[in-house]
Amino acid sequence: SAVISQKPSRDICQRGTSLTIQCQVDSQVTMMFWYRQQPGQSLTLIATANQGSEATYESGFVIDKFPISRPNLTFSTLTVSNMSPEDSSIYLCSFSTGTGAFFGQGTRLTVV
């Protein structure tokens, strides 16, 4: 099965700054997904990213706050913009096949 890698694995950032998270898959995938896991909470889908088109955001998430790029079929980035302590979470990228969804190791973000 395809391998999905994500970086950075963790970061501590100052409020008001932005962080870009990278996600690389070792084979071509049509759709990639970005999730957030807040402390003690479940995973929540942020957006779906298709190559060559704008990402589709779930309710409660907006492009200005979480811009996403998908330049090709193996790579995507998620930026967390103008961060506040409430953005402290684990962010995960994912892709799906007919057998299920596969996840990166996650980026643990702490905003201070």
Add this chain to the structure above:
Amino acid sequence: GNSVTQMEGPVTLSEEAFLTINCTYTATGYPSLFWYVQYPGEGLQLLLKATKADDKGSNKGFEATYRKETTSFHLEKGSVQVSDSAVYFCALSDQIGADGLTFGKGTHLIIQP
């Protein structure tokens, strides 16, 4: 919209005990159902899945049956081991391979020797 409800933890059991983690869902149509596991310090892994009513998913001694009549997908294992200690997430997808997942809150399972 879709939702998944699973029993809250932590669930603490002795080794070799029988395990059930309840999961119920709300969805329009006929979703695919999944159990994911997150071992300490590791990423999220697919444990098992079922794509239609009455399907049984199984892996590593764990089983779950897609029950449409009760909208449930309970996870079971006949004899747990210390190595099964992890967080277990129930999830659904409207269209496997094409849609994102809706997750339950996760159940932290602790197995004591």
